[in-house]
Amino acid sequence: MSLMLTSVWVVPLLIAWAWRSRQAATASAWLLRIAFAGFGAWAIWFGLYVHEGEPAGIFFWKPTLLYWTLATIAIIAPMLSWTAPAKIIVGAYFALSSREWRWINRGFAIACMLLGAVNLLVASMTSYRNWVDFKFSCLTILLFIGLFRLNFVWLPLIVDLSFHLYRRTVVAYRYVSQLLRTP
Amino acid sequence: MPFEQPLKKFVLAWPGSLTEQITLTPTGKSGGAGEIFGIDTQPNLLAKLYHATTTPPQLNHYQRKIQWMLNHKPTLPKISAEYQGIVQLAWPEAMIMHQSDFVGFAMRKIAFDQTLELDYLLNRRQASQEDFDIDYGKLVAVCFNLAAIISCLHSMRIAIVDLKPMNVKVYKSELFVSILDCDGFHIATDEFRSDAPQVTPDYLAPEFQGGSVTHPEAQDRFALATIIFRLLNYGIHPFSGVGVNSRDYPPELAGRIRNRLYPYGNSAHKNVLKVPASVHEVLPNALRELFDRAFSASAINRPSAQEWVASLSVYAVKHSGQMLPCNRGHLKFSSSECPTCLREQLIQGAAARRRSFLTRMQTAPTRTLKYVKKTLRQTHTSPFQAALAQTQFAAVHLAPRASLSTRNAIAAEILWIFGLLISYWWIK
Numbered sequence: 175m176s177l178m179l180t181s182v183w184v185v186p187l188l189i190a191w192a193w194r195s196r197q198a199a200t201a202s203a204w205l206l207r208i209a210f211a212g213f214g215a216w217a218i219w220f221g222l223y224v225h226e227g228e229p230a231g232i233f234f235w236k237p238t239l240l241y242w243t244l245a246t247i248a249i250i251a252p253m254l255s256w257t258a259p260a261k262i263i264v265g266a267y268f269a270l271s272s273r274e275w276r277w278i279n280r281g282f283a284i285a286c287m288l289l290g291a292v293n294l295l296v297a298s299m300t301s302y303r304n305w306v307d308f309k310f311s312c313l314t315i316l317l318f319i320g321l322f323r324l325n326f327v328w329l330p331l332i333v334d335l336s337f338h339l340y341r342r343t344v345v346a347y348r349y350v351s352q353l354l355r356t357p
Numbered sequence: 358m359p360f361e362q363p364l365k366k367f368v369l370a371w372p373g374s375l376t377e378q379i380t381l382t383p384t385g386k387s388g389g390a391g392e393i394f395g396i397d398t399q400p401n402l403l404a405k406l407y408h409a410t411t412t413p414p415q416l417n418h419y420q421r422k423i424q425w426m427l428n429h430k431p432t433l434p435k436i437s438a439e440y441q442g443i444v445q446l447a448w449p450e451a452m453i454m455h456q457s458d459f460v461g462f463a464m465r466k467i468a469f470d471q472t473l474e475l476d477y478l479l480n481r482r483q484a485s486q487e488d489f490d491i492d493y494g495k496l497v498a499v500c501f502n503l504a505a506i507i508s509c510l511h512s513m514r515i516a517i518v519d520l521k522p523m524n525v526k527v528y529k530s531e532l533f534v535s536i537l538d539c540d541g542f543h544i545a546t547d548e549f550r551s552d553a554p555q556v557t558p559d560y561l562a563p564e565f566q567g568g569s570v571t572h573p574e575a576q577d578r579f580a581l582a583t584i585i586f587r588l589l590n591y592g593i594h595p596f597s598g599v600g601v602n603s604r605d606y607p608p609e610l611a612g613r614i615r616n617r618l619y620p621y622g623n624s625a626h627k628n629v630l631k632v633p634a635s636v637h638e639v640l641p642n643a644l645r646e647l648f649d650r651a652f653s654a655s656a657i658n659r660p661s662a663q664e665w666v667a668s669l670s671v672y673a674v675k676h677s678g679q680m681l682p683c684n685r686g687h688l689k690f691s692s693s694e695c696p697t698c699l700r701e702q703l704i705q706g707a708a709a710r711r712r713s714f715l716t717r718m719q720t721a722p723t724r725t726l727k728y729v730k731k732t733l734r735q736t737h738t739s740p741f742q743a744a745l746a747q748t749q750f751a752a753v754h755l756a757p758r759a760s761l762s763t764r765n766a767i768a769a770e771i772l773w774i775f776g777l778l779i780s781y782w783w784i785k
C-alpha cells in the first residue's frame with residue numbers, strides 16, 4: 175500500500191528528472207524549486223505517511239508560511255539581481271521588459287505579504303468558520319494560476335501530443351495494411 | 358486575369374525592324390510571371406504576355422532583358438539537320454507589342470507530345486507510363502545534353518538559378534533537353550544585369566540556403582550535379598538518407614543540404630547512412646569523384662558544367678564501348694557492375710524482408726514504443742499561443758514560445774502540477 179502511495183509521487187518525479195530540459199535554470203527558479211521541495215517533502219510526509227498529523231502549533235500558520243516564503247523569495251531575488259520570480263510564474267505567457275517584471279514582482283511580493291498577514295489576523299481574531307472561508311477564497315488564486323497553465327500550456331501540449339500520435343497511428347496503420355496486402 | 362477570347366491587334370516585332378500584325382489565342386497555360394498564347398501566323402512560336410499586374414518598372418526591366426536576350430542568342434551545342442524541330446532553349450525570338458507598348462515576347466514552341474518533363478525520368482514507372490523506357494544509355498545522354506546546354510549558357514555569363522527537373526523537358530526519342538522559363542535567367546554581363554530571385558530549396562546549394570544566391574553559376578553547378586545524381590540513381594536525392602541520430606537529422610532536404618549531410622561519398626558520412634536502395638556504388642569512379650566534389654567539398658571545388666560534359670561525353674557517345682549490356686541485357690557502365698540488376702536485387706531483398714510479416718508483428722510492441730518515443734521527442738509548439746500572437750495585442754506582447762522538446766515540456770509541467778498541489782495543501 176505504502177509502495178503504491180510512494181510511486182504516485184516518485185514516478186512522476188523520476189519522469190520529470192529524466193526528461194528535464196538541459197538548459198541551465200536561473201537562480202530564482204532554483205530558489206523556488208528548493209522552497210517547494212521543502213514544502214513538498216513536508217506535505218508528502220505528513221499528508222501521506224504520518225497519520226497522527228502535523229505538529230499542532232503549525233496549523234494556523236501553514237498558509238502564512240507559504241505566502242511569506244514566496245514573498246521573501248520575491249523580495250530577495252531582485253536584490254541579488256536574479257530573475258524576478260513573478261516572471262517564472264507567469265512569464266511563459268507575456269513578454270514584458272525587465273523593468274515591468276520588477277514592478278509585477280513587487281506587486282506579487284506585497285500581495286503575498288498581505289495574504290500571509292491577513293491569514294494570521296483572520297485565524298486569531300474571527301471564528302474558525304470565517305478562517306476556512308478565507309482560505310477557500312485564497313484557493314481561487316491557485317485556481318486562476320492553474321487555469322492559465324491549463325489553457326496556455328497543458329491543452330496545447332495535449333493537442334500537440336494527440337495530433338502527433340494520431341499522425342503516427344495513421345502511418346502505422348498504412349504500413350500494417352500494406353503489409354497485409356502484399357502476401 | 359485569364360483571357361478567353363482571341364486577342365487582336367498585337368504586333369510581333371522581330372529583331373531588326375520587321376514587324377507583323379498577329380492575333381493571339383489563349384492556351385490556358387500560365388505561370389508566375391505571365392500567360393502563354395498561340396500566335397495565328399506563327400504555329401511554331403508561342404507568346405508569353407506578362408500579367409497585367411506587372412508594375413511599369415518591372416515591365417521596363419523585362420523589356421530591356423528581352424531586348425538584350427534577342428541581341429545575344431546563345432550558340433547552343435550543334436544538333437544535326439535531321440532534328441530541325443528540336444528546341445533546346447525557349448529563348449525569346451521577338452518582342453510582342455500592343456499599341457506600341459511592350460507586353461511580352463515570342464519563343465519557339467516546345468512540342469509537348471514529343472517531350473516529357475525531366476521529373477518523369479526520376480521514376481521508371483512514371484516514365485514507362487509516358488511511353489519512355491529508361492536505360493542507363495538514355496540517362497547518360499540526357500545528363501550530357503543538359504550539362505552541354507548549361508555549359509554554353511555559363512560561357513555567356515548566363516545562369517539559370519532556378520534549375521530543377523520541372524523546368525526541363527526531354528525529347529522522348531532524340532533525348533535532347535530543353536529548358537523552359539528562359540526569361541527568368543540570371544544575366545551578369547558588363548552591359549546588362551538581371552537577377553533571378555526565384556529558387557527551389559531542394560536544389561539550392563548549401564551556401565545559399567536561407568540567403569540570396571550571390572554566385573549564380575555556383576548555384577547552377579550544384580543543381581546540375583543534383584539532377585545528374587538523381588537521374589543516375591533512381592531518383593534518390595543526394596541529400597536524402599537515414600540519420601544515425603534522428604534527433605539531429607533535419608526532416609527536410611533543405612536542412613540536410615545546409616548541413617552538408619551527403620551520405621553517398623567515396624568515404625562514408627559518420628552521421629548519415631545512405632538510402633538502402635541506392636546504386637551509387639556502381640557508378641563510374643570519374644562520376645563519383647565529381648559528385649563528391651559537388652556535394653561534400655567547398656563550393657570552389659564544385660565541378661563546372663564543362664567538366665560534367667567532359668566526363669559524361671565518353672559514355673554519351675554511342676559505340677564508344679563505354680556502355681555495354683550486362684548479361685541480362687541492361688545497358689551498364691563497362692567498368693562496373695550493372696546498376697539495374699543491383700537495384701532489382703536491393704528492391705527484391707527489401708520485399709523479401711517485408712514479407713517476413715510474422716517477425717515484424719512480433720516486434721510490433723517495441724516499434725509502437727518507438728513511435729511514442731519519437732512523438733515525445735517532437736518540438737512542442739502551442740497553437741493557442743500562435744493564434745493569440747496573431748491577434749497582436751497593442752500593449753502586451755506575448756512571449757515567444759520557448760522551443761522546448763515535448764519531453765522537456767512534459768517534465769516542466771509535472772513540476773508545475775506538483776507545485777500547484779503543494780500550494781493547495783499548504784493553503785487549504
Ligand SMILES: Nc1ncnc2c1ncn2[C@@H]1O[C@H](COP(=O)(O)OP(=O)(O)OP(=O)(O)O)[C@@H](O)[C@H]1O
Pocket residue numbers: 386387388389390391392393403447464465466467468537538539541
Ligand atoms: N516554349 C514553350 N513551349 C511550350 N510550352 C511552354 C513554353 N513556355 C512555357 N510553356 C508552358 O507554359 C507554362 C507557364 O510558362 P512559364 O513557366 O514560362 O511561366 P512563368 O510565368 O515564367 O512561370 P514561373 O515563373 O512560375 O515558372 C509552362 O508550365 C509550360 O507548360
Ligand SMILES: [Zn+2]
Pocket residue numbers: 683684685686687689695696697698699
Ligand atoms: Zn543488368
